[in-house]
Amino acid sequence: MPFADLTHPALSTYRSAVETPGDFADFWDRTLAEARALATGITLTPVAGGLAVAGSLVTAYDVSFPGFGGHPVKGWLVIPARRDGPLPLVVQYVGYGGGRGFAHEGLHWAAAGYASFRMDTRGQGGLWNRGDTADPVGSEASVPGFMTRGILDPDSYYYRRLFTDAVRAIDALAALDLIDPARIATTGASQGGGIALAAAGLDARVTAVMPDVPYLCDFPRAVRVATRDPYLEILRYLGIHRDQTAQVFDTLRYFDGVCMARQTRAPALFSVALMDTICPPSTVYAAFNAYAGADKAIHDYEFNDHEGGGPHHVALQLDWLSQRFL
Numbered sequence: 001m002p003f004a005d006l007t008h009p010a011l012s013t014y015r016s017a018v019e020t021p022g023d024f025a026d027f028w029d030r031t032l033a034e035a036r037a038l039a040t041g042i043t044l045t046p047v048a049g050g051l052a053v054a055g056s057l058v059t060a061y062d063v064s065f066p067g068f069g070g071h072p073v074k075g076w077l078v079i080p081a082r083r084d085g086p087l088p089l090v091v092q093y094v095g096y097g098g099g100r101g102f103a104h105e106g107l108h109w110a111a112a113g114y115a116s117f118r119m120d121t122r123g124q125g126g127l128w129n130r131g132d133t134a135d136p137v138g139s140e141a142s143v144p145g146f147m148t149r150g151i152l153d154p155d156s157y158y159y160r161r162l163f164t165d166a167v168r169a170i171d172a173l174a175a176l177d178l179i180d181p182a183r184i185a186t187t188g189a190s191q192g193g194g195i196a197l198a199a200a201g202l203d204a205r206v207t208a209v210m211p212d213v214p215y216l217c218d219f220p221r222a223v224r225v226a227t228r229d230p231y232l233e234i235l236r237y238l239g240i241h242r243d244q245t246a247q248v249f250d251t252l253r254y255f256d257g258v259c260m261a262r263q264t265r266a267p268a269l270f271s272v273a274l275m276d277t278i279c280p281p282s283t284v285y286a287a288f289n290a291y292a293g294a295d296k297a298i299h300d301y302e303f304n305d306h307e308g309g310g311p312h313h314v315a316l317q318l319d320w321l322s323q324r325f326l
Contacts, residue, residue, distance in 0.1 A: 005274075007274070011274075011281060011282060011285045012285070013289070014286060015289055016218040016221065016258045016283075016286035016290060018253055018256050018258045018259065019253065020253065020259040024253075024254060024259060027154060027254055028202055031068075031164055032164060032202065035066075035067070035068050035069070035070070035164050035168055036168075038069065039066035039070035040171075041065070041066065041172070042063060042064070042065045042173070042175070043063065043064045043065070044062075044063055044077065045061060046060070046061055046062075047060035047062055047076075047103045051103060051104055056081055058078050058079065058080060058107060058110045058111070059078070059079050059080075060076060060077070060078045060079075060103040061076070061077040061079075062103070063075040063076065063077050063117070063172075065168060065171075065173075066168060066172075067122065067164060067168045067169070068122075068160070068164035068168070069137065071122070071133075071134070071135075071161075072133070073120060073122060073133050073169070074100060074120040074132045074133045075100055075120055075169065076100055076101075076102075076103045076117070077115065077116070077117045078103065078107060078109075078110040078116045078117075078118075079110055080110055080111075080113055083178070085180075086177070086178060086179055087113070087115040087178055087179060088180055088183035088185070088325040088326070089115045089116075089117065089173055089174075089183065089184045089185065090109045090114045090115070090117070090185045090186075090187060090321070091117050091119065091166075091184065092106070092109075092116065092118045092119070092186075092187055092188055092192065093121070093166060093187070093192035093196050094118065094120070094124070094131075094192050095128075095188070095189050095190040095191045095192050096124070096146070096190060096191040096215065096230050097124055097125075097126070097127025097128055097230075098125060098127060098128050098129035098131070099120050099121055099124055099125020099126075099129050099130050099131020099133070100120035100121075100125070100130075100132065100133075101129040101130060102130075105118075106118065108314060108318065112322070113326060114325070115173075115179055117173055119165065119166065120133040121133065121162065121191075122134065122161060123135030123146065135158070137150075137156075137161060139156060140156075141241075142237065143234075143236050143237045144233070145229070145233045146230070146233075147231070147234050147237075148234060148237040151234070151237070151248050151251055151252070152247055152248065153251060154251050154255075157251055157254075157255065159198075160254075162195065163195065163198045163199070163255065166186075166195050166198060166199040166202075170184060170199065170203050170205060170206070174205060181205060183207060183325045184205050184207055185206070185207065185209065185210065185321055185325065186199045186200055186206050186208075186209050186210070187209070187210035187211070187212065188211070188212065188214075189212040190213055190214070190215045190306065191216065193210075193211035193213060193214030193215060194211070194214045194216030194217060194257050196210065197209060197214055197216075197217075197257045197261060197287060198255070198257070198260045200260070200263075200264045200266050200268075201259075201260030201261065201262075201263035201264045204264075206264070207266050207324075208266055208268070208269075208321060208324055208325065209268045209269075210269045210270075210317050210320070211268070211270050211271075212270075212271045212308060212309075212313060213271055213272060213273050213276060213279050213284065213306060213308040214257055214279065214284055214287060215230075216255060216256065216257050217256065217257030217258055217283045217284060217286055218256065218258050218282070219231075219234070219253075219256055221280070221282060221283055221286065222283045223238075225282065226277065226280055226283075227277045228277045228278045228306075229278070231278070234248065257286075257287040258286050258287050261287045261288070261290040261291040262290050262292055263292065264293060265292050265293035265294070267296070267324055268293055268295070268296040268297070269296075269297050269316070269317060269321075270284065270288045270291075270298040270299070271298065271301065271308050272284040272285065272288070272299070272300055272301070272308070273300075273304040273305055273306060273307070273308040273309075274300055274302045274303070274304070275302075275303060275304060275305050276304070276305055276306050276308070277305055278305075278306040281300075297320075299313065301313070
C-alpha cells in the first residue's frame with residue numbers, strides 16, 4: 001500500500017525540529033564514565049559444532065562483556081579462520097524484538113575479511129530471533145514493549161542502558177589484539193540502525209557507520225506519522241498519560257538519532273525505504289540531513305516497506321566499506 005509521508009524533493013530538504021539538549025554531552029559522558037568504572041574485560045568462548053570443524057573458513061566465539069551497570073551482555077564474534085594481522089571490525093546491532101540469534105547466521109562480513117560482532121539486545125530476543133541477555137532494571141508504568149520503559153527520565157529510560165551496551169561492546173572488542181582499533185564500523189537495520197548511529201555519535205573510535213532503515217529518529221514526527229509499531233507504543237502511552245507529553249519528548253531528545261547524527265563525522269551510508277510504515281522516510285532523512293559528516297550517502301528504496309533494500313543493500317554495504325577499510 002502506498003504510504004503518505006513526504007516525497008522528494010521535500011525529503012531532501014526536511015529538517016527535524018528536535019533540539020539537542022544543552023547537557024547532551026554531559027549526560028552521555030557521565031553515563032559512559034559510570035559504566036566504565038564498574039567493570040572491564042571480555043570473555044571469549046570458542047563455539048563448538050559445525051563452525052569449529054577442520055577446514056572451517058571462520059572461527060566463532062560466544063562473547064560476554066560488561067554493559068550498562070556492569071550487567072553481562074552477550075554477543076557472537078566471528079572472524080576469518082586465516083588472518084594476517086589485526087582485523088577491521090564490524091559491530092552489528094539488532095532490530096526491535098530480536099536478539100543475537102545463532103553464531104552461524106549472517107556470516108557475510110567474516111567471509112569478506114572482517115571481524116564481525118553481533119551484539120545481543122538486553123531484554124529482547126523473544127519476538128523474531130532469540131536473545132540471551134537479561135535486562136535486570138525495572139521501570140514504572142509502561143506500555144508492553146520497550147519504547148516506554150522509564151520514559152519519564154533520561155536516567156531511567158531503557159535506551160540509556162542499550163546505547164551504553166553498544167559503546168561498551170566497542171570498548172571490549174577494541175582492546176583485543178586481533179582487532180584493528182583504527183577500523184571500526186557500526187551497522188544494523190531498524191532498531192539496529194538507530195543503535196549503530198548512536199554508537200557512532202557517542203564513540204569517536206567508530207570510523208564508519210551504516211544505518212539501514214534506522215529507527216529511533218525524529219521521535220516527535222515518527223510518533224505522529226508511523227502507522228505500525230513500535231513507535232505506536234509511545235502514542236498509546238500518551239493516550240493514557242495525557243499530562244506527560246512534554247516530559248516524554250524531553251526524555252527522548254537524549255536518544256534521538258537526529259541528535260546523535262549531529263555528533264559524528266565518520267563516513268556514513270544510510271538506507272531508506274520510501275514506503276516504510278514503521279520508520280517513515282522523513283524520519284530517516286531527518287537524521288541523514290542532520291548528519292555532521294561530509295562523507296555521507298543515502299540509498300532510497302522507492303517501492304519498499306520496512307524490509308528496505310535487503311540483500312541488495314548488503315551488497316552495497318560490502319562494496320562501500322571495502323573502499324574505506326580494505
